[in-house]
Amino acid sequence: MSSSDTIFQIKGLKTQFFTSKGIVPAVDGVDVTVKKGEAVGLVGESGCGKSMTAMSVMQLLKYPGRVVEGEILLDGEDLLKKTKREMDDIRGNKVSMIFQEPMTSLNPVYTIGNQVSEAILTHEKNVSKEEAKQRAIDIFRKVGIPEPEKRYSVFPHQLSGGLRQRVMIGMAMVCNPQLMIADEPTTALDVTIEAQILYLMNQLQKEQGTAIVMITHNLGVVAESCDYVYVMYAGKIMEEAPVRELFKHPMHPYTYGLMNSIPKMTESKEHLYTIKGLVPNLLHLPQGCRFCPRCDKAMKICTMYQPDLYETEDGHKVRCFLYNKEVMNSGK
Amino acid sequence: MENKKVLIEAKNLTKEFATVSSSWGKSKGIVHAVTDVNLQVYEGETLGVVGESGCGKSTLGRLLLHLLKPTRGDVIFDGQNLNAQKEEDMRNLRKQMQMIFQDPYASLNPRLKIRDVVAEPLVTHKMAASKEEETAIVEDLLRKCGIRPEFMYRYPHQFSGGQRQRVSIARALALNPRLIVCDEPVSALDVSIQSQILNLLGDLQAERNLTYIFISHDLSVVRYLSDRVCVMFLGKICELGITREIYASPMHPYTKFLLEAVPLPDPEKRKGAKDMLTGEIPSPVNPPSGCYFRTRCPLATERCAAEAPELKEVEPNRFVACHLV
Numbered sequence: 281m282s283s284s285d286t287i288f289q290i291k292g293l294k295t296q297f298f299t300s301k302g303i304v305p306a307v308d309g310v311d312v313t314v315k316k317g318e319a320v321g322l323v324g325e326s327g328c329g330k331s332m333t334a335m336s337v338m339q340l341l342k343y344p345g346r347v348v349e350g351e352i353l354l355d356g357e358d359l360l361k362k363t364k365r366e367m368d369d370i371r372g373n374k375v376s377m378i379f380q381e382p383m384t385s386l387n388p389v390y391t392i393g394n395q396v397s398e399a400i401l402t403h404e405k406n407v408s409k410e411e412a413k414q415r416a417i418d419i420f421r422k423v424g425i426p427e428p429e430k431r432y433s434v435f436p437h438q439l440s441g442g443l444r445q446r447v448m449i450g451m452a453m454v455c456n457p458q459l460m461i462a463d464e465p466t467t468a469l470d471v472t473i474e475a476q477i478l479y480l481m482n483q484l485q486k487e488q489g490t491a492i493v494m495i496t497h498n499l500g501v502v503a504e505s506c507d508y509v510y511v512m513y514a515g516k517i518m519e520e521a522p523v524r525e526l527f528k529h530p531m532h533p534y535t536y537g538l539m540n541s542i543p544k545m546t547e548s549k550e551h552l553y554t555i556k557g558l559v560p561n562l563l564h565l566p567q568g569c570r571f572c573p574r575c576d577k578a579m580k581i582c583t584m585y586q587p588d589l590y591e592t593e594d595g596h597k598v599r600c601f602l603y604n605k606e607v608m609n610s611g612k
Numbered sequence: 613m614e615n616k617k618v619l620i621e622a623k624n625l626t627k628e629f630a631t632v633s634s635s636w637g638k639s640k641g642i643v644h645a646v647t648d649v650n651l652q653v654y655e656g657e658t659l660g661v662v663g664e665s666g667c668g669k670s671t672l673g674r675l676l677l678h679l680l681k682p683t684r685g686d687v688i689f690d691g692q693n694l695n696a697q698k699e700e701d702m703r704n705l706r707k708q709m710q711m712i713f714q715d716p717y718a719s720l721n722p723r724l725k726i727r728d729v730v731a732e733p734l735v736t737h738k739m740a741a742s743k744e745e746e747t748a749i750v751e752d753l754l755r756k757c758g759i760r761p762e763f764m765y766r767y768p769h770q771f772s773g774g775q776r777q778r779v780s781i782a783r784a785l786a787l788n789p790r791l792i793v794c795d796e797p798v799s800a801l802d803v804s805i806q807s808q809i810l811n812l813l814g815d816l817q818a819e820r821n822l823t824y825i826f827i828s829h830d831l832s833v834v835r836y837l838s839d840r841v842c843v844m845f846l847g848k849i850c851e852l853g854i855t856r857e858i859y860a861s862p863m864h865p866y867t868k869f870l871l872e873a874v875p876l877p878d879p880e881k882r883k884g885a886k887d888m889l890t891g892e893i894p895s896p897v898n899p900p901s902g903c904y905f906r907t908r909c910p911l912a913t914e915r916c917a918a919e920a921p922e923l924k925e926v927e928p929n930r931f932v933a934c935h936l937v
Contacts, residue, residue: 325802440892470664470829472889475873479888497802500875504882523879541807542877543836545859552811552836555804558772 287491288314288459293350295329295336304562306332306345308515312493314459319485319492321506321523323499323538327559329515330495334461338377339367354459373403376452380464382444386436392447393417393432396454403455419450423480442473446480453484463495478505499542503527511535514560514570517589521596531598534571569600581607616654619823620676620709620791625649625685627671631897641897645671647847648685650923655790658817658824660838660855662831662870664893668847669827673793676825677709678702689791707737710784714796716776720768726779727764730754733786753782758812774805781812785820793825798833810837831874835859840929843867846896846904849923853930863932866905903935911936 295307307329314320322330335341337352337359352359354374362370371377379385387395396419397412407415413432420428423446436444445465452460462481466474482505485492494506502509502523509526511519511534519532530536540553557574566572572582581601589597590604601607627646646668653659661669674680676687678694687694689705697705710733713719720729730750733739740746751761757778768776777797784792794813798806810833816822828834834841834855841858843851843866851864862868869889891908894900902920906912915935923933 325804442892470893471831471873471875472664472869473892474875475883475888476890478875479883498875499803499877503877503879504875527877527879538803539877541803543807543810543832545832545835545871545874545876551814552807554807554811558774558805559802 285316286313287316287355288312288493289351289353290333290337291351291353293333293336293352294348295332295341295345296348298344298346302563305515305565306562307336309350310512310515310517312510312517314491314493317485317489317491318508319482319494319506321502321509322493322495322512323497323502323509324512325497325538325559327514327562328512330512331463333512334377334463334493334495337461338371338375369403372399372452372457373455374457375459375461376455376457378445378448378452378460378462378465380467382441382448382468383436385448386444388436391433391435392439393420393434396420396447396451399451399454415454416450419454420447422484423447423450423453424476425450441469442476445469445473445477449477449480449484453488453490456488457490459491459493461493461495464497465494466501467496467498474501481505499539511538514562514565516570516599517597518571518600519596519598520589521594525595529594529596531592531596531603532571532600533575533577533602537574537576577602579607616657618652619655619690620653620825621688622649622651622672622676623686623688625651625672625675625687626683627668627675627680628683643896644847644899645896646675646682649847649849651842651849651852653791653823653825655823656817656821657840658826658838660834660841661825661827661844662829662834662841663844664829664870666846666893666896667844668896669829669844670795671847672844673711673795673825673827677711677793679711703737707787708789709791709793710787710789712777712780712784712792712794712797714799716773716780716800717768719780720776722768725765725767726754726759726771729768729779730764730783730786733783737787739787749786750782753785754779756785756816757782758808772805773801774808777801777809778812781809781816785816788820789822791823791825793827795827796829797826799828799830806833813837831871843870846894846899848904849931849933850905851930851932852923853927857930863926863930863937864905864934865909865911865936903933 290310290312293307293310297304297306310333324330336347347360393416396416400407400412400415417428417432420431425431425443425446466477496502506523509521509523510517513534519535530539537555541555543552555574560566560570568583568585569587572578587599587601589599591597592603625646626648629643629645631641631643649672663669675682678687727750730753731746734746734749740749750764754761754764759775759778798809817824826838838855841855842849845866851858851867862871889908894907900907902918903916906916921933921935923931926932926937
């Protein structure tokens with residue numbers, strides 16, 4: 281892992297929400313590294329902090345949320361040190377984002393062509409309106425929108441969910457960003473459309489060399505589209521590994537539980553594996569490991585101390601005492 | 613399967629909705645939500661209904677419970693035609709059929725304590741002699757569904773999504789029904805909670821010989837839970853048969869593509885472009901002539917445009933609506 285091909289890095293990110301009931305540590309010390317042209321998955325259940333990580337990167341956090349610690353490095357520059365003006369120039373240009381709801385993330389009162397060429401005109405000063413229109417039409421063709429010339433002057437409500445998501449992807453790709461963050465891009469879509477969109481994103485990633493951070497709760501989507509995976513739980517990374525490794529040997533009890541609780545396409549009606557209990561309330565986190573109250577393999581030490589990310593021989597990093605040799609040898 | 617008792621049957625069931633879209637309230641067209649569905653559900657089995665959004669699977673569920681009046685066709689529950697029932701008789705039949713909805717946040721009354729949510733069907737149908745008996749029944753139901761009875765004086769907002777879904781399952785069980793229509797009961801839940809609810813549904817079925825009609829867009833969940841599966845496209849059944857057989861060897865081209873499209877949690881089995889369905893679902897207001905699927909079907913011939921295929925039994929217990937099968 282030479283640092284020269286690292287395009288994007290999150291270091292020790294902590295995002296907290298200062299609510300009237302107390303401080304909610306939504307993201308608690310997250311490290312993510314993305315290499316050029318790589319697709320990285322961020323998986324977890326709702327409330328684990330995966331979307332908040334993305335919002336912190338884009339600096340779109342809403343009050344009372346704030347990044348309290350950490351660095352977000354794009355090509356070596358810390359985005360957290362940028363002014364608001366500078367950030368405006370980076371968003372949609374160097375880093376772009378696709379949201380889950382294609383229905384609500386497009387402006388209903390402008391035509392889709394208008395919205396896509398706006399992205400070009402905002403970020404590139406010496407482009408004429410005609411050129412911007414041409415480029416918008418080209419990108420529509422690229423993302424597989426039929427009859428792009430005609431569709432240029434169509435409003436979002438006239439398109440289906442799948443087509444709207446294609447428009448969103450087109451808008452995100454039109455300035456050739458170095459990094460694209462996709463927050464549950466296919467969750468609202470049907471499976472046949474989902475397959476089309478994932479394939480499209482994959483193609484664009486290969487052709488244009490854009491790095492992708494794919495945020496999802498769907499392990500199938502991760503297996504289908506990512507190279508490297510981070511598993512998040514209650515604001516922390518629990519396990520990270522190359523995608524094949526992770527699916528072959530899930531090591532953290534949480535990852536293991538997650539993978540075994542999805543029904544398989546080939547089996548039926550045996551009892552499904554379940555992770556007992558519920559996701560912890562971030563206001564009242566357990567003292568030790570955050571997964572400990574739900575973990576089958578919890579030991580005494582798990583209730584007292586928080587484990588670090590331990591590196592294992594086959595390229596995983598696991599936040600679990602089971603993989604700490606000292607702890608396991610001391611027999612606590 | 614042959615000598616099993618049919619619990620509910622749909623005969624040429626059709627539902628059309630008029631779309632009102634001009635500002636004068638004039639009808640502009642007809643949405644063909646469900647067209648000519650013929651279906652039998654056996655007692656004690658789980659029938660999965662799958663399809664993409666807008667394919668009419670939820671409408672079908674509601675038609676079967678007679679929550680919607682069909683435009684044409686009949687529903688026969690335990691030998692009785694629901695269309696022909698008087699209101700009073702219908703109320704009695706209603707006890708035997710219940711529904712679980714997708715959104716546990718919207719389907720529980722936020723102003724009722726969960727004790728009263730679960731007790732409501734008992735009150736409506738006068739099933740409990742006294743308040744004490746009511747409470748005892750509710751306690752028992754909640755315990756069965758994995759909610760601690762001491763929580764019964766709390767309000768729905770004090771529970772998580774998974775727990776709320778347990779409460780709505782308890783409510784559905786209150787009248788000891790024979791049939792439960794589950795409309796996407798786990799779609800709003802996280803994976804780790806989803807498996808808990810699926811196991812609960814499985815246990816309850818085994819214990820009470822329940823019949824489920826399980827509506828879902830999630831093909832792996834349907835594979836897991838159902839004995840037979842019914843694949844719908846644009847209001848019509850494409851394929852109907854035993855789940856294991858359909859998943860192993862789908863016959864209708866749409867079923868093939870649908871199963872192919874599911875992203876598998878296995879990076880070794882990534883898909884290429886070749887097996888992907890192109891295009892979008894046609895509008896149910898103006899469905900294509902002949903076979904509804906032909907505009908997306910790579911195998912479509914002239915006959916498919918001219919003539920709508922019938923649902924035929926091609927093998928024992930295997931029904932397919934396609935000219936090519």
